[in-house]
Amino acid sequence: MMTLYSGTTCPFSQRCRIVLFEKGMDFQIIDVDLQNKPEDLAVMNPYNQVPVLVERDLILHESNIINEYIDERFPHPQLMPADPVMRARARLFLYRFEQELFAHIADIVKGNQKAADKARTIIRDNLTQLAPIFSKQKHMLGDEFSMLDVAIAPLLWRLDFYGIELPKQAAPLLKYAERIFSRPAYIEAMTPSEKAMRK
Template identity: 40%
Template sequence: MMTMASVGAPRSRNTLTLYSALDDVVCHRVRLVLAAKGVTYDLVPVDPQSPPEDLIDLNPYQSVPTLVERDLVLYAASVVSEYLDERYPHPTLMPMDPISRARVRLAMLRIEHDWVPQVQAIQLGNKTQAEAGRKRLAELLVQSIPLFKASKFFLNTEMSLADCAMAPIIWRLHALDVPLPKDGKVIEDYGNRIFRNPGFARSLTEAEKKLRAMPE
């Protein structure tokens, strides 16, 4: 069991435990939320192909990420992320007005349904599936350039839960052998704004640190 460092002063002893794979875009999403909030927690590394017995007892799907806080057990990255944003409200990672919040939730849904499966196909699929995943991920990047241009962060002027879902994908593009599109500097600039944040560095496992170099 490892303990992830906090941002600023610790919040007394850890009450949170996160079961997480060490190189997984969905688990990274939750670790980034925790880092942005400055919350300390115990990290239990999990091989998704061979989950530990305690995770099997806690989560009927045996999936990661799984968050445990005393008697509360949560799973599914979207559920865990929104719980953490409400449980630790500063800094907030959701807009205040309902329309903007709905847009962020839709963005997260699109990332989960459209983007994440391509990453998983590249990492876990056979050669044909991986190539199809690369092609589709490249298409999604091209289609999303106007969204990256529209605001400093993804659909918002401040970092949100949508960025916590998107940034781990952008961090992995080089390792996934997916080049940025011709007009992709705006995506590179977006990623670097997040990657330079000390919280992002703290969200990375040792395996994820090796995927690419930190921007200067």
């Protein structure tokens, strides 16, 4: 059985919880207190961070790497595209999400006021650029739900919590976000602390 070490407010851990629930297989989630990390976390992950996935002698860290492994191990429903070209495009998107969106979250959470405001502006502008995609299609890669939707959803959930306000032209993105938030697996994967982040 797979065991996920997860943070109750961690957007990266939420990604992995979503995939585990989407797959509907047996797994165990261990909540890690990030203010008081267990000593073995640093042994499992050299960056001493969650999420970490353990399955027998395999220990993985990095949410997107964990999620690709779960997707390959339990292929139904498949979340990465089957076609190599689309798969490569999906990986490029995942990389860009990290660089252009998620890399800035740390500055909002623990940066000074100036750094936090700059990070909010960068995230707001990069998200707004994605909005036109959803005038044409239901999800990030087309009409099907995929790993890209999993990867971005925890940020969309936390927009108010992080103090990020999107302009009117981002309305299609917010509508898309509601579609993701209403998925049964998305709801099941949320922790009580995450539920409390958004009214």
